[in-house]
Amino acid sequence: MGVVYHGNYFTWFEVGRVELCRQLGFEYKQMEIEDDSFIVVAEAQCRYKHPARFDDLLAVRTRLAKSQRRAIRFKYEVVNHSSGELIATGETTHVICDSHGRAKSLPEKYRKYFAAVHADGSTHPDEQFNPTSRGDR
Numbered sequence: 174m175g176v177v178y179h180g181n182y183f184t185w186f187e188v189g190r191v192e193l194c195r196q197l198g199f200e201y202k203q204m205e206i207e208d209d210s211f212i213v214v215a216e217a218q219c220r221y222k223h224p225a226r227f228d229d230l231l232a233v234r235t236r237l238a239k240s241q242r243r244a245i246r247f248k249y250e251v252v253n254h255s256s257g258e259l260i261a262t263g264e265t266t267h268v269i270c271d272s273h274g275r276a277k278s279l280p281e282k283y284r285k286y287f288a289a290v291h292a293d294g295s296t297h298p299d300e301q302f303n304p305t306s307r308g309d310r
Contacts, residue, residue, distance in 0.1 A: 177225040183217060186249050186263055189235030193247070197237075197286040205272075208280045212245060212267040219263040223253075230254040240287035242278050243269050 194201040232252045239246040249263040269279045
């Protein structure tokens with residue numbers, strides 16, 4: 174049908190999370206390696222508003238919606254880069270776990286990054302990551 178496969182949106186959400194961590198001041202990969210702390214997806218949803226087509230140039234906007242001691246929630250918007258049309262919105266909830274899948278508290282050194290969430294869910298002015306992706310099937 175020439176539209177982007179629905180599962181690709183969740184991959185784009187993951188890219189957005191990793192890049193948002195980088196913008197907040199740390200690399201997610203280092204959090205896994207150095208602190209045995211993983212942000213494990215517990216719930217994911219996506220609301221498809223308009224179809225993205227093969228080879229569309231898209232932007233993914235990611236923001237931190239809520240941060241607690243053992244859980245973090247992110248929100249996403251997928252936008253057509255050319256037209257500005259909102260293609261999809263999404264949300265994921267994550268539990269902090271160790272490499273054995275046991276829930277744990279977010280290490281203290283990362284709390285300062287995730288504590289930057291304001292009442293409206295925003296972080297700082299450059300909170301949004303806008304990777305450029307080409308839609309594929």
